[in-house]
Amino acid sequence: MSLANRSLVTVDDLSNEEVEAVFSLADEMSEAMDKQSNVCQGKVMATLFAEPSTRTRLSFEAAMHRLGGSVISVAEAKTSSLAKGESLADMARVVGSYADIIVIRHPWEGAAKVVADYAGVPVINGGDGGHQHPTQTLCDLYTIKKERQTIKGLKIALWGDLKYGRTIHSLIFALAKFGANILFCPSPGLEVPEHVLEKLVTEYGGEVEKYEAQDQKAKDRLFPLDAIYTTPDSPHQLAMMPDVNLEVELKTGIDALYVTRPQKERFAATEEGQELKGKFPVVDKKLLKGKPFRKTLVMHPLPRVDELAYELDADPRSMYFKQAARGVPVRMALVALLLGTKEVPISREGDSLVQQVDYPIYKRDFGVRCPNPRCVSIQESEIRYLKPEFKIVNRKPLTLRCIYCEHGFEPKYIASSDWHEGRLVNKKYHSVDSHWARQIKPENLIVFNSESEAEARGFKPSRYARARS
Numbered sequence: 001m002s003l004a005n006r007s008l009v010t011v012d013d014l015s016n017e018e019v020e021a022v023f024s025l026a027d028e029m030s031e032a033m034d035k036q037s038n039v040c041q042g043k044v045m046a047t048l049f050a051e052p053s054t055r056t057r058l059s060f061e062a063a064m065h066r067l068g069g070s071v072i073s074v075a076e077a078k079t080s081s082l083a084k085g086e087s088l089a090d091m092a093r094v095v096g097s098y099a100d101i102i103v104i105r106h107p108w109e110g111a112a113k114v115v116a117d118y119a120g121v122p123v124i125n126g127g128d129g130g131h132q133h134p135t136q137t138l139c140d141l142y143t144i145k146k147e148r149q150t151i152k153g154l155k156i157a158l159w160g161d162l163k164y165g166r167t168i169h170s171l172i173f174a175l176a177k178f179g180a181n182i183l184f185c186p187s188p189g190l191e192v193p194e195h196v197l198e199k200l201v202t203e204y205g206g207e208v209e210k211y212e213a214q215d216q217k218a219k220d221r222l223f224p225l226d227a228i229y230t231t232p233d234s235p236h237q238l239a240m241m242p243d244v245n246l247e248v249e250l251k252t253g254i255d256a257l258y259v260t261r262p263q264k265e266r267f268a269a270t271e272e273g274q275e276l277k278g279k280f281p282v283v284d285k286k287l288l289k290g291k292p293f294r295k296t297l298v299m300h301p302l303p304r305v306d307e308l309a310y311e312l313d314a315d316p317r318s319m320y321f322k323q324a325a326r327g328v329p330v331r332m333a334l335v336a337l338l339l340g341t342k343e344v345p346i347s348r349e350g351d352s353l354v355q356q357v358d359y360p361i362y363k364r365d366f367g368v369r370c371p372n373p374r375c376v377s378i379q380e381s382e383i384r385y386l387k388p389e390f391k392i393v394n395r396k397p398l399t400l401r402c403i404y405c406e407h408g409f410e411p412k413y414i415a416s417s418d419w420h421e422g423r424l425v426n427k428k429y430h431s432v433d434s435h436w437a438r439q440i441k442p443e444n445l446i447v448f449n450s451e452s453e454a455e456a457r458g459f460k461p462s463r464y465a466r467a468r469s
């Protein structure tokens with residue numbers, strides 16, 4: 001099995017065995033860091049960054065230089081033709097004819113998928129809005145493995161902005177794939193989005209249990225725990241403690257505490273307006289003084305602001321600068337493998353816990369569009385050529401998941417192309433919670449999110465068109 005010519009858009013794009021192959025090559029790269037390599041001599045990397053970055057862009061560029069290749073770079077969207085309204089697809093086609101591999105960071109969720117679909121060369125997602133940041137996750141997993149030799153069965157607490165943190169979303173799925181247990185400790189109002197939890201349960205197995213503290217006092221005294229995810233190997237843990245008592249969880253110790261900064265640049269207007277002081281608990285020596293944290297790895301993708309105290313920098317448990325430094329050998333390994341200039345044996349026998357689900361696809365060039373305002377598929381420059389496309393992840397209630405940004409939502413109205421096509425007088429739409437939701441076959445399904453959307457296509461309300469409240 002080879003990774004040559006593949007792209008890395010989400011953590012789902014690599015199997016556990018492929019991740020292990022990247023890590024074994026990263027070990028090799030790490031040992032030879034002081035020697036100039038020619039593994040990628042003659043190859044060109046394009047780094048296209050439409051959002052600020054220190055670690056991701058510079059570690060990819062350092063990686064390519066160390067591999068003997070060269071780099072062309074756009075460090076700000078305003079210096080590229082994206083600022084003139086050029087579409088991502090056009091840019092991808094053009095840059096794909098200049099470079100052998102592309103690293104893209106963009107604020108639109110799903111942007112890296114679009115670039116990968118059109119570039120014709122391997123594309124690496126360096127962060128697409130609040131969606132995913134898979135190479136940060138490789139650095140995180142590599143660090144955990146280096147320090148603890150395994151990921152399976154570890155107890156990893158995720159702290160801070162779990163709503164908009166793209167490193168968090170990638171890490172959740174990767175930890176689940178490798179069989180870790182996850183404690184969710186969000187800042188108030190920044191809990192893990194429902195669509196991430198839904199995918200975690202349906203495709204990664206295991207269980208997510210919401211934590212209901214006995215009383216607020218107990219909750220304050222402990223840890224701001226919102227929920228616990230246990231892997232399919234150990235859901236019996238939850239059965240043994242119906243109230244998901246964090247004190248029980250803490251007794252056995254936390255293996256890693258992964259802290260994230262509030263992603264203020266992605267906050268909605270209401271969140272921006274909130275008084276933030278005091279709502280982002282700080283990780284400091286005081287918090288980590290208890291027994292459960294004696295061996296806890298303190299991790300952070302960086303950059304940090306106020307959520308992680310500088311007093312921890314000299315603490316042997318602190319891993320964040322190691323995570324950043326390991327970004328170079330990890331990215332050297334990934335680039336060499338995707339370019340096919342290096343190969344390592346990849347076992348086919350795996351113990352991945354992911355269940356591949358072949359969901360029916362919903363794709364029409366009219367009707368419902370992704371409701372996520374940050375989704376690439378609804379942006380003015382992209383709407384001209386991108387058709388809305390969704391996975392039908394549930395029939396009751398009907399739930400669609402956008403193939404670009406992976407947000408899930410429950411639309412309001414449905415119709416059928418089978419019975420109404422060509423017979424305008426019969427073009428009726430129905431409420432999604434009427435019996436029609438079960439009767440219309442996926443291939444005939446037409447979905448609308450509003451009455452006006454349905455009526456603009458010539459559909460009239462049936463007597464089952466009462467909108468859900």
Ligand code: CP
Nearest residue numbers: 053054055056301302
């Ligand atoms: N961790 C991370 O993505 O850092 P940058 O934003 O500096 O690239």
